[in-house]
Amino acid sequence: MNDPTGGGPLSGLLVADFSRILAGPYATMLLADLGAEVVKVEGPGGDDSRTWSPPTRGDQATYFLSVNRNKRSLSLDLSDPEDLEAARELTRRADVVIENFKPGGLKRFGLDYETVREANAGVVYASISGFGSGEGASIPGYDLMVQAISGLMSLTGDPDGPPFRAGISVFDVITGLHASIGVLAALQERNESGEGQHVEVNLLSSALSGLVNQSGAYAAGDTVPHRMGNAHPSLFPYEPLPAADGDLIVIAGNDGQFARLCEALGRPDLVEDPRFAHNQDRTANRDALRPHLVEALAARTKAQWFDLLLARGVACAPINTVDEGVAFADSLGLDPVVQAGSGADAVPGIRNPITFSRSRTRYDHAPPRLDEHSAQIRAWLNDDRDDQEGDDG
Numbered sequence: 001m002n003d004p005t006g007g008g009p010l011s012g013l014l015v016a017d018f019s020r021i022l023a024g025p026y027a028t029m030l031l032a033d034l035g036a037e038v039v040k041v042e043g044p045g046g047d048d049s050r051t052w053s054p055p056t057r058g059d060q061a062t063y064f065l066s067v068n069r070n071k072r073s074l075s076l077d078l079s080d081p082e083d084l085e086a087a088r089e090l091t092r093r094a095d096v097v098i099e100n101f102k103p104g105g106l107k108r109f110g111l112d113y114e115t116v117r118e119a120n121a122g123v124v125y126a127s128i129s130g131f132g133s134g135e136g137a138s139i140p141g142y143d144l145m146v147q148a149i150s151g152l153m154s155l156t157g158d159p160d161g162p163p164f165r166a167g168i169s170v171f172d173v174i175t176g177l178h179a180s181i182g183v184l185a186a187l188q189e190r191n192e193s194g195e196g197q198h199v200e201v202n203l204l205s206s207a208l209s210g211l212v213n214q215s216g217a218y219a220a221g222d223t224v225p226h227r228m229g230n231a232h233p234s235l236f237p238y239e240p241l242p243a244a245d246g247d248l249i250v251i252a253g254n255d256g257q258f259a260r261l262c263e264a265l266g267r268p269d270l271v272e273d274p275r276f277a278h279n280q281d282r283t284a285n286r287d288a289l290r291p292h293l294v295e296a297l298a299a300r301t302k303a304q305w306f307d308l309l310l311a312r313g314v315a316c317a318p319i320n321t322v323d324e325g326v327a328f329a330d331s332l333g334l335d336p337v338v339q340a341g342s343g344a345d346a347v348p349g350i351r352n353p354i355t356f357s358r359s360r361t362r363y364d365h366a367p368p369r370l371d372e373h374s375a376q377i378r379a380w381l382n383d384d385r386d387d388q389e390g391d392d393g
Helices: 023-033 081-093 113-119 143-150 170-193 203-210 212-221 255-264 279-284 286-297 302-311 322-331 374-392
Strands: 014-018 037-042 071-075 096-099 124-129 197-202 238-243 246-251 315-318 337-340 347-350
Touching: 014 023, 014 081, 023 037, 023 071, 023 096, 023 124, 023 170, 037 081, 071 374, 081 113, 081 374, 096 170, 113 124, 124 170, 143 170, 143 203, 170 197, 170 203, 197 203, 203 212, 238 286, 238 302, 246 286, 246 302, 255 279, 255 302, 279 286, 302 315
Parallel strands: 014 037, 014 096, 037 071, 096 124, 124 197
Antiparallel strands: 238 246, 246 315, 337 347
């Protein structure tokens, strides 16, 4: 099934996408943006996120639209023998299979890795779960659960307040990235060995990896980090500080940046204070340093400081709303919003963040309606089977 509008570095790869909600669909959308042909297999009711609204665009949930462009939809009832054979044929033809059923959930349909591999030795089969395929296999895999269990929520919020979730399903996204990296690595290895393999990722392992310096503080330093509000455990300043009309993120990541900050604030004397001479000193004495910075920042608005500090090579940022963040990216020429598809059916979305010097990132197809491509895909699968039966005869 060749897409004449294809292109991209993954052009020619067929991905059978048996995933739903966020982590898997995000991974397969990234692959689709890079040229892979993705067939999104949905149950009769469709991906759950089709109903996760508001907000909506017309009658479609923007949640679903945000992670499903460049795919073709095929609705299959795996309890139906004809539909099940179509699913099996798709996996026989696929370069990549991605699924996020409960571990072992596809085995009863003969769509698990071991069974699929018997008919397709080169398949790269990626399984996404919440807590792995071992002792945690029966635990539901929701991002919010993982934010709680991993420790992220214990790090998020005011020191004396309750723990908070992140504003997005951050570990679904990170796990989707890990899944796509694992798939690409396995495909590269297949180029050498000629064989596929099973790639497994889970939300909890991705979460602990994604906690980076915080989980690393425990693993390497036997330190259990805690909520610090907007403060950073190892740097100061690295947080919002009040200007004349509101908060501004102010960052001094090293001694040179701190010196430039103090000069811009009209307080070069702070650099000479031994309590603030080096990052470790500033971090240890943040309560003594903060009032001096706040007093100086009160002289100008956050917009004025943003221009002035950036001009001096000091990192800072306003705290934007999402629309303001998109507008700022647009002002930098990053073109953050793209149109997937064409004409009246085109759906705007956020650009794939990867650019290439030669290869194309595509936005050829709007997110599909449920079962939109059934006739086309079924005909292709049937033609292939007919050809194979004719050759066997």
